[in-house]
Amino acid sequence: MEGRMRLSGKTAIVTGAGSGFGAGIARKFAAEGARVLVADLNETAARAVAEEIGGVACGVDISDSDSVLAMARAADALGPVDILVNNAGITHLPAPMEEVDEAEFDRVFAVNCKSVFLTAHAFVPGMKARGSGAILNVASTAGLSPRPRLNWYNASKGWMITATKTMAVELAPEGVRVNAICPVAGDTPLLKSFMGEDTPEMRAKFLSTIPIGRFSTPEDMGNAACFLCSDEASMVTGVAMEVDGGRCI
Numbered sequence: 001m002e003g004r005m006r007l008s009g010k011t012a013i014v015t016g017a018g019s020g021f022g023a024g025i026a027r028k029f030a031a032e033g034a035r036v037l038v039a040d041l042n043e044t045a046a047r048a049v050a051e052e053i054g055g056v057a058c059g060v061d062i063s064d065s066d067s068v069l070a071m072a073r074a075a076d077a078l079g080p081v082d083i084l085v086n087n088a089g090i091t092h093l094p095a096p097m098e099e100v101d102e103a104e105f106d107r108v109f110a111v112n113c114k115s116v117f118l119t120a121h122a123f124v125p126g127m128k129a130r131g132s133g134a135i136l137n138v139a140s141t142a143g144l145s146p147r148p149r150l151n152w153y154n155a156s157k158g159w160m161i162t163a164t165k166t167m168a169v170e171l172a173p174e175g176v177r178v179n180a181i182c183p184v185a186g187d188t189p190l191l192k193s194f195m196g197e198d199t200p201e202m203r204a205k206f207l208s209t210i211p212i213g214r215f216s217t218p219e220d221m222g223n224a225a226c227f228l229c230s231d232e233a234s235m236v237t238g239v240a241m242e243v244d245g246g247r248c249i
Contacts, residue, residue: 007034007083008034010082010083013037013039014036014039015087015088016041016087018045019040022138024218024220027049027052029225030055032226037078062088080130083133085138086116086137086160089111089138091153091190097152116160127176128176133171136228136229137161137180139182140160141244143240145248150194161182165240177233179236181224181241181243183220184215184247186217210247221243
């Protein structure tokens with residue numbers, strides 16, 4: 001069976017993997033044979049997921065260059081990094097755009113955007129040297145079909161989608177593929193922040209915008225991520241795949 005695992009023999013880093021979508025991606029990658037570095041700002045949560053899947057935990061602030069370099073050193077112990085998933089992300093609370101303060105804006109862009117820049121510095125040179133690699137950026141339907149009051153979060157995810165495409169076109173001749181997935185909100189720690197308040201009424205209102213009628217799950221993200229980061233997707237680069245139950249139609 002092991003020879004048929006889609007990520008057998010590959011080393012993967014998943015950021016924000018201590019909970020939510022990141023944990024779902026880490027679980028799927030491990031089930032498909034990958035060695036997984038479970039990275040999260042919450043090192044306790046990272047350790048719990050790593051122990052569950054037989055991975056290695058790493059505490060990291062992905063908006064900080066020294067912390068990202070420390071993560072890269074931790075990954076070296078697992079072998080050359082074949083797959084990088086930039087999943088860690090945050091949002092600000094729903095608010096009129098002019099009421100989001102500067103510190104909130106800076107934090108959202110540091111975590112959602114600067115992190116992609118920092119991990120590229122840390123891992124792209126090795127991938128280019130080996131002539132192979134897959135990078136996956138976890139964007140959002142918010143970057144494709146923005147809704148009011150999550151303004152700067154929406155903008156950060158739009159940035160991520162454009163970053164994915166420009167990385168893809170530059171790195172394609174080097175054998176490195178770069179894609180994005182765009183989930184609709186899931187029942188993860190960020191859901192309450194997106195909705196402003198977590199009530200049955202708010203959930204029902206949110207779900208009414210998703211044709212398939214349910215939230216994205218960590219398993220949905222794991223399955224889509226596994227395909228895009230596997231050799232099955234060797235001809236796929238620069239896409240922002242909607243995994244959203246029809247939300248963006």
